[in-house]
Amino acid sequence: MVRTVNILGTEYKVIREPFxxxxxxxxxxxxxREIRIRDDNVNEVGDFDELMRKQLRHEIxxxxxxxxxxxANYEHYRQFGHDETLVxxxxxxxxxxxxxFESVNAL
Structure with a gap:
């Protein structure tokens, strides 16, 4: 299943596939302009869906x-492009x- 997400005016495809x-x-x-996310739980992670939601947020x-x-402006720019800890x-x-933010009407 391919979905799209708008990132600052640019459409990215979100593709779930077996890795x-x-x-x-x-x-x-x-x-x-593609984000690819694992859809096969080969490591038998307990809450795989929650892990993949976190992973999708990470990639977004x-x-x-x-x-x-x-x-390319972070510590690991040669390998990843961004500091993975911050992301x-x-x-x-x-x-x-x-x-x-929602609890204090800050959006």
Whole structure:
């Protein structure tokens, strides 16, 4: 199933596919405007759906950074393009952040 997400005016395809034995759960390719997410639970993760929602948020954050011109301005720019710790922090904390913003009508 292919869906799209608007990232600062640019449409990205979100593609779920089997990654089999690849050692990744997803990636963002800002050159092709595609986000690819694992759909096979080969490692038998307990709450696979929750993990993939976090992974999708992670890849969307990469896309936002890339579309903001920040695709190569971080510590791991040669390998990943962004600092993975920072991207993961936002991906993990964003659901809590949006609840806090909504609770005080800050959106």
């Amino acid at each position: 089999a034995d690849k050692d990744i759960d997803g990636y963002c390719d800002y050159t092709s 954050i990469h896309a936002f950074l890339a579309e903001s011109g920040l695709q 993961d922090w936002f991906a993990i904390q964003f659901p809590k952040m949006i609840k806090a």
